[in-house]
Amino acid sequence: MAGEKSCVTLLSGGMDSATLLALATHSFNKVFALTLIYAQRHDREVESAKRVAEFYGVPHKIMDISNINALLQGSALTSSEIDVPKGHYAEENMKLTVVPARNTILLSLAAGFAISLGYTHVSFGAHAGDHAIYPDCRPEFVDAMQNVFCKFHFWPIGIWAPFLDYTKGGIINAGKPLNVPYELTWTCYDPQPNGLACGKCGSCTERIEAFYENRLIDPVQYVGGWDVALKNALEVLEKGPSR
Numbered sequence: 001m002a003g004e005k006s007c008v009t010l011l012s013g014g015m016d017s018a019t020l021l022a023l024a025t026h027s028f029n030k031v032f033a034l035t036l037i038y039a040q041r042h043d044r045e046v047e048s049a050k051r052v053a054e055f056y057g058v059p060h061k062i063m064d065i066s067n068i069n070a071l072l073q074g075s076a077l078t079s080s081e082i083d084v085p086k087g088h089y090a091e092e093n094m095k096l097t098v099v100p101a102r103n104t105i106l107l108s109l110a111a112g113f114a115i116s117l118g119y120t121h122v123s124f125g126a127h128a129g130d131h132a133i134y135p136d137c138r139p140e141f142v143d144a145m146q147n148v149f150c151k152f153h154f155w156p157i158g159i160w161a162p163f164l165d166y167t168k169g170g171i172i173n174a175g176k177p178l179n180v181p182y183e184l185t186w187t188c189y190d191p192q193p194n195g196l197a198c199g200k201c202g203s204c205t206e207r208i209e210a211f212y213e214n215r216l217i218d219p220v221q222y223v224g225g226w227d228v229a230l231k232n233a234l235e236v237l238e239k240g241p242s243r
């Protein structure tokens with residue numbers, strides 16, 4: 001239909017992409033959620049992605065591309081030999097969670113899928129808090145990819161990245177009026193055997209801070225409970241990055 005806007009939304013199962021999906025359902029005529037499995041440690045997150053897509057009643061494709069991990073070594077998220085770092089999310093050692101060319105690969109696959117569907121856009125949940133560690137979450141990266149997607153494909157694809165200037169707390173603030181089901185989401189890079197979030201990895205720390213900023217209790221279950229997780233996160237944040 002002329003003027004119809006449609007979007008393939010990268011849905012990881014984390015709180016950013018869940019909020020993104022919620023916003024997308026308000027901003028586009030059609031939304032298709034796409035979960036690309038590439039990190040070895042994220043089974044729990046994929047389950048969350050399924051539940052979030054079901055919650056919004058959008059079609060959802062889950063594609064396991066983890067066999068590309070053999071090409072993408074050097075990251076704690078794709079290499080079983082590298083432990084996920086603990087501590088402040090802006091710390092130097094968090095660079096161990098950088099997956100080589102991650103968003104170039106994920107956005108390109110999403111764009112190919114969008115072209116196949118005849119959709120107009122792809123979206124992903126990059127935000128300002130990621131700029132320091134992940135170059136492929138920065139506005140300049142999105143501009144450059146947008147240039148490629150618009151000028152060098154027969155079917156131009158727009159990139160919708162509404163959180164580029166948002167902090168993680170800002171994303172939750174945007175999600176609040178939309179009643180995003182954060183209890184279904186998963187953020188922890190180091191899930192514990194009992195199904196709880198560790199409360200100590202950089203990803204947990206950042207998430208806990210975001211809920212705290214909004215004066216909210218995170219509905220996800222942490223080892224030792226919310227009070228323990230919050231106390232630990234505030235201590236880590238107080239210390240700041242040890243660079």
Ligand SMILES: [Zn+2]
Pocket residue numbers: 187188189190191197198199200201202203204205
């Ligand atoms: Zn964690």
